[in-house]
Amino acid sequence: MKRSTINNHIREAKEFIARMNFSLPPFAYWSPEEWKTRGPEYNEIRENQLGWDLTDFGSGDYDRIGLFLFSIRNGNIKNPKGKPYAEKLLIVKQGQVTPYHYHQSKMEDIINRGSEGTLNIQLFCSVDARTMDKKSDVPVSVDGRNYMVKPGTVISLGTGESITLKQGVFHQFWSDDAMLLLGEVSMVNDDHKDNFFLEKRGRFPAIEEDEKPLHLLVGDYKIGYRA
Numbered sequence: 001m002k003r004s005t006i007n008n009h010i011r012e013a014k015e016f017i018a019r020m021n022f023s024l025p026p027f028a029y030w031s032p033e034e035w036k037t038r039g040p041e042y043n044e045i046r047e048n049q050l051g052w053d054l055t056d057f058g059s060g061d062y063d064r065i066g067l068f069l070f071s072i073r074n075g076n077i078k079n080p081k082g083k084p085y086a087e088k089l090l091i092v093k094q095g096q097v098t099p100y101h102y103h104q105s106k107m108e109d110i111i112n113r114g115s116e117g118t119l120n121i122q123l124f125c126s127v128d129a130r131t132m133d134k135k136s137d138v139p140v141s142v143d144g145r146n147y148m149v150k151p152g153t154v155i156s157l158g159t160g161e162s163i164t165l166k167q168g169v170f171h172q173f174w175s176d177d178a179m180l181l182l183g184e185v186s187m188v189n190d191d192h193k194d195n196f197f198l199e200k201r202g203r204f205p206a207i208e209e210d211e212k213p214l215h216l217l218v219g220d221y222k223i224g225y226r227a
Contacts, residue, residue: 001056001205007214009054013068013091020114020181022089024070027051032213035221048074049191049218057099058202067091067098071218075188077105086189090182092119097174100198102126104167108186111162117178119157123149124170129196132170139166170198 017024027045045051050071059065068091075083112119123140125133137148141164142155155163165171195203204219213220
């Protein structure tokens with residue numbers, strides 16, 4: 001993805017988040033130059049990869065297959081005495097799909113935080129990282145209601161509704177009718193080792209540096225100050 005395109009997506013996200021009356025932490029707005037002045041007291045942000053994040057999952061077509069994220073808080077899998085939880089903000093564009101994947105370590109809640117749209121999430125149990133279980137029913141927990149659904153069932157969540165995704169459950173999600181602001185509350189998040197895609201996918205985009213970053217992505221912190 002071109003850096004100029006990423007910058008435009010960040011601008012769009014900031015405007016949308018503001019319209020949804022959600023406030024991000026101050027570090028969200030630091031420039032790359034400001035990051036260079038931030039000392040080791042901010043290493044939790046760098047090391048736990050808090051901040052701006054987006055991906056086209058290696059598709060080359062972000063508007064069709066992609067996801068925008070901001071990690072607000074996170075522990076670190078290498079520090080068992082640290083925070084055992086994480087929180088993200090997600091933005092799903094209308095017609096944009098996050099492709100099938102599951103997590104081995106992380107259980108997560110996905111919440112439809114805002115807009116008038118519906119989040120659609122399709123579920124299968126897994127045999128392994130490349131194989132769906134198309135015969136077994138899937139355990140579902142939606143806002144405290146626990147039940148079983150047939151493999152491939154699509155759960156639709158309106159504003160304020162949420163679903164709990166247990167480890168090993170394949171899920172893909174999308175919106176047909178509006179841009180959505182989602183929340184993710186989970187166990188510690190490790191995007192390098194705990195995303196298992198049904199098809200071969202990349203988690204982080206390859207970036208063509210055609211202009212300077214508006215804000216650093218979580219993969220950019222090496223550009224700024226390192227203790």
